[in-house]
Amino acid sequence: MNAVFSPVAPQDVEDFASLYVEVFNAPPWQDGWSVPVAAERLRSMASAPRFEALGAYQEGQRVGLVLGNGERWVHGWALHLREMFIAPNVQRSGIGRQLLAEFEHALAGRYQNVYLQTGSRVPAHQFYASCGYAAIDLVSMRKRVEV
Numbered sequence: 001m002n003a004v005f006s007p008v009a010p011q012d013v014e015d016f017a018s019l020y021v022e023v024f025n026a027p028p029w030q031d032g033w034s035v036p037v038a039a040e041r042l043r044s045m046a047s048a049p050r051f052e053a054l055g056a057y058q059e060g061q062r063v064g065l066v067l068g069n070g071e072r073w074v075h076g077w078a079l080h081l082r083e084m085f086i087a088p089n090v091q092r093s094g095i096g097r098q099l100l101a102e103f104e105h106a107l108a109g110r111y112q113n114v115y116l117q118t119g120s121r122v123p124a125h126q127f128y129a130s131c132g133y134a135a136i137d138l139v140s141m142r143k144r145v146e147v
Contacts, residue, residue, distance in 0.1 A: 003095045005102045008053035008065065010046035014039040016055065016065045016085075023085040028122050045069070045082050052079060054103045056086070056095055063087040064095055066103045070111060079107055081116035084124075100131055 008016070017039035024031045024038075046053070050070030056063050066084040070077045086096040104114065116133065117140060118124045 004057045006055055008055045010051050013042045013046040019062050056099045063090050064099050066099055076112040078113045079111040
């Protein structure tokens with residue numbers, strides 16, 4: 001079964017909220033998302049400047065999404081890949097790899113680099129590494145803000 005890839009407009013990104021919930025409530029993440037909260041997250045990402053998104057479809061059904069936004073650097077633009085998710089029933093079929101390659105192709109000439117964050121112990125880490133992404137010398141840090 002072949003996939004079709006198509007740009008996703010900011011106003012349409014929340015149509016992927018149910019798929020987001022299906023993916024990120026399953027192992028290994030088991031996050032506990034609801035559709036309204038996932039839709040809010042996707043809408044907030046879509047409101048960022050230079051929003052970019054590409055959807056994957058099979059037989060008219062949404063099966064994947066990759067999205068990010070651009071940030072200006074001194075010598076050009078970089079894209080921060082914010083989310084990528086593929087329906088569990090088509091994971092490991094090559095659709096994710098195709099979706100990412102199509103997304104990168106669409107970005108070529110407009111962005112110099114693509115940056116992303118992922119967990120070091122989740123399957124996504126190996127997936128991105130196999131697609132040519134390499135660890136860089138950055139540290140993610142967090143501080144809980146309490147009142």
